[in-house]
Amino acid sequence: MKICSAEFVQSCVSPEDYPRERLPEVAFVGRSNVGKSSAINSLLYRRGLAKVSGTPGKTRTVNFFRVATTDPLLKRFYLVDLPGYGYAKASRSVREQWGPMIERYLTSRPTLQGVVLVVDARGLESSDLATIQWLWHIGHHPAVVGIKVDKLTFSERRPLLMRVRTSLTLSDSDEVVLYSAQSHEGRSELWQVIRRMMGIKGKGVKECTQRFD
Numbered sequence: 267m268k269i270c271s272a273e274f275v276q277s278c279v280s281p282e283d284y285p286r287e288r289l290p291e292v293a294f295v296g297r298s299n300v301g302k303s304s305a306i307n308s309l310l311y312r313r314g315l316a317k318v319s320g321t322p323g324k325t326r327t328v329n330f331f332r333v334a335t336t337d338p339l340l341k342r343f344y345l346v347d348l349p350g351y352g353y354a355k356a357s358r359s360v361r362e363q364w365g366p367m368i369e370r371y372l373t374s375r376p377t378l379q380g381v382v383l384v385v386d387a388r389g390l391e392s393s394d395l396a397t398i399q400w401l402w403h404i405g406h407h408p409a410v411v412g413i414k415v416d417k418l419t420f421s422e423r424r425p426l427l428m429r430v431r432t433s434l435t436l437s438d439s440d441e442v443v444l445y446s447a448q449s450h451e452g453r454s455e456l457w458q459v460i461r462r463m464m465g466i467k468g469k470g471v472k473e474c475t476q477r478f479d
């Protein structure tokens with residue numbers, strides 16, 4: 267599979283702003299600064315498509331990216347980048363807007379096929395558990411991406427999958443992918459997960475030799 271195009275479509279604060287074109291979509295949820303936007307760029311082989319920052323609170327709206335691929339079963343779809351939660355330094359009014367904005371999106375979007383919960387592989391926080399429990403409560407069964415694995419040594423990584431599963435009280439059927447937006451480790455695996463979310467069975471994703479730009 268090759269990415270034919272990936273473009274920023276719209277930045278939305280309320281459902282009236284969401285794109286009208288009905289395409290399947292997958293959304294990225296997680297703490298501020300954990301790496302949601304970076305994961306999207308890495309998946310799409312693009313460097314600055316989703317805006318990334320070392321300072322928490324970079325993504326402040328619901329951002330839609332339209333993607334076209336050579337995969338006949340996954341021709342066109344959206345990846346959706348959401349603001350992070352738990353950014354204590356954001357003003358109260360901003361925090362009060364973000365929660366409802368994310369919740370409205372996650373509860374009102376009929377074309378939403380799957381949710382990816384991005385967590386920091388180096389350590390989970392109680393807010394990650396609270397978030398996955400809330401996602402379950404509203405009917406989503408997110409795949410979990412443990413990101414920034416490049417920051418861990420080989421021995422630190424060995425117990426990681428089990429630790430993520432235990433911390434988030436996951437069952438065997440929940441998917442966990444270890445990821446690095448720096449080395450792009452985990453990319454083919456995450457594409458497989460996204461394909462499954464879109465209802466596509468079978469393999470069909472080879473690590474493509476696409477240029478990263």
Ligand SMILES: Nc1nc2c(ncn2[C@@H]2O[C@H](COP(=O)(O)OP(=O)(O)OP(=O)(O)O)[C@@H](O)[C@H]2O)c(=O)[nH]1
Nearest residue numbers: 299300301302303304318319323324325350414447
């Ligand atoms: N080493 C390393 N750094 C990463 C990785 N993923 C993200 N980062 C860094 O983490 C910081 C935050 O990344 P973002 O992608 O902006 O995080 P976000 O979750 O979108 O943040 P908000 O939009 O504020 O919610 C940036 O400095 C990234 O370069 C990774 O896999 N490895």
Ligand SMILES: [Mg+2]
Nearest residue numbers: 302303324325
């Ligand atoms: Mg972001």
